[in-house]
Amino acid sequence: MNLLKIRHFDKDFLVDAGKIYSINLESRKLYLTFISALMDGDKDYFIYSEDFKPVDFDKRSICITDVFGIDPNSRKILNSLYKRIGNNMTDASDKEKLERINAEILGMLDRFSMDMGAKMRFDIDLDIIKILGLYKFEFENENKDLVGKLVTYIKANMEIMDLKFVVSINVLPLICEDEFDVFQKELELLGLTLINVNYVNKFVNKKIEYITVDEDLCEF
Numbered sequence: 662m663n664l665l666k667i668r669h670f671d672k673d674f675l676v677d678a679g680k681i682y683s684i685n686l687e688s689r690k691l692y693l694t695f696i697s698a699l700m701d702g703d704k705d706y707f708i709y710s711e712d713f714k715p716v717d718f719d720k721r722s723i724c725i726t727d728v729f730g731i732d733p734n735s736r737k738i739l740n741s742l743y744k745r746i747g748n749n750m751t752d753a754s755d756k757e758k759l760e761r762i763n764a765e766i767l768g769m770l771d772r773f774s775m776d777m778g779a780k781m782r783f784d785i786d787l788d789i790i791k792i793l794g795l796y797k798f799e800f801e802n803e804n805k806d807l808v809g810k811l812v813t814y815i816k817a818n819m820e821i822m823d824l825k826f827v828v829s830i831n832v833l834p835l836i837c838e839d840e841f842d843v844f845q846k847e848l849e850l851l852g853l854t855l856i857n858v859n860y861v862n863k864f865v866n867k868k869i870e871y872i873t874v875d876e877d878l879c880e881f
């Protein structure tokens with residue numbers, strides 16, 4: 662059994678495939694405290710356990726704070742992915758091929774260097790990480806719908822870490838009813854839990870002009 666305990670909440674959050682929680686916070690102070698602890702990776706604020714054994718929650722989770730800025734091909738993700746491929750997915754035959762290719766390329770560079778009036782220098786080592794970067798080995802990211810973008814980003818992170826749950830900020834309200842079932846099914850297939858946090862602002866300031874537009878694009 663995987664459980665997440667969050668300070669200020671009496672509830673234990675069961676981390677299970679396809680489970681979705683939505684936390685609505687009306688307290689501005691609590692919301693800011695929650696977000697700050699989340700971004701700082703506060704292990705005292707978020708206590709995660711697997712079969713009652715403590716595990717760092719940031720090793721099992723990702724945080725989505727900006728759905729418009731998520732990128733499955735971020736430098737952090739691709740660097741980790743390339744290292745994983747280089748360390749765990751290449752065998753002796755792959756290394757032999759790279760050595761032969763590298764020898765051919767070095768011979769060509771030596772020839773170019775001899776034809777130059779000035780002395781040249783270049784790397785002499787060719788490894789799988791450089792090859793992956795050279796050929797822009799990355800995740801396809803052509804999804805135009807929000808759920809597709811979210812799922813691609815989540816899957817990309819699952820390639821570099823043992824992900825168990827996702828914490829999102831104000832994401833669920835952006836997913837329409839038709840997309841929700843698809844999203845939940847994807848989470849279930851991936852074996853993940855989603856914990857979404859919304860800030861509900863009930864404060865009204867008379868100095869602010871509030872404008873509301875409904876589903877029919879009517880302003881009131």
